[in-house]
């Protein structure tokens with residue numbers, strides 16, 4: 245699992261949901277220096293939406 249965690253050297257967004265009954269977790273590191281983590285389905289969804297809107301591939305669209 246550690247291999248999938250984003251780092252400043254390997255920026256990205258990673259979401260994990262170990263089982264249907266377990267809360268999702270997410271971690272994100274952007275090449276701009278921003279980073280974030282979230283735990284829980286609602287928080288993870290918000291992180292992914294915010295990240296997609298403002299970071300990661302979004303940088304190339306602005």
Ligand SMILES: [Zn+2]
Nearest residue numbers: 274276299300
């Ligand atoms: Zn960014």
